[in-house]
Amino acid sequence: MVNDKELGYGVKAxxxxxxxxxxxxxxIDELFKIKGVREISxxxxxxxxxxxxxxxxxxEMHKLxxxxxxxxxxxxxxxxxxxxxxxxKTMPYNHST
Incomplete structure (x- = not known):
């Protein structure tokens, strides 16, 4: 789990x-070139x-x-x-065999 605030990212959009x-x-290629883009769905x-x-x-978010x-x-x-x-929400880890 990444702690974004510890990495200096105070704003999520x-x-x-x-x-x-x-x-x-x-x-999609151009979006991934933008600093701060983490995920595209x-x-x-x-x-x-x-x-x-x-x-x-x-x-910075406005500029991005x-x-x-x-x-x-x-x-x-x-x-x-x-x-x-x-x-x-904390989800329990359920390992199925």
Whole structure:
């Protein structure tokens, strides 16, 4: 388990992206070049992909989203959700034989 705050990442965002499917592979490649992008998930629903990003502060997150995601060819629209508070559930480890 990574402790993001210990690594200096104080802000987490989930960004939903709608894209032109002709540019899918290029968009994903470009997203992974952005510092702070940790995970990209192809999803069902309102967005085509959800990007999990980390930054040191809100100013850096703004730059990652506006200058990073905003410049990628084929991105039609995006909406970002800044994590305000996290609560986790501890799941028991169940090893099946």
């Amino acid at each position: 989930l960004t939903g992206i709608n894209m032109d499917s002709k540019f899918r592979d290029g968009i 192809e999803v069902t629903g309102r967005f085509d992909i959800i990007v999990t990003m980390y930054a040191q502060n809100l100013s 989203i506006s200058e990073g995601i905003g410049r990628i060819q084929g991105v039609l629209a995006s909406e970002s959700f800044i994590e305000m508070k996290r609560r986790t």
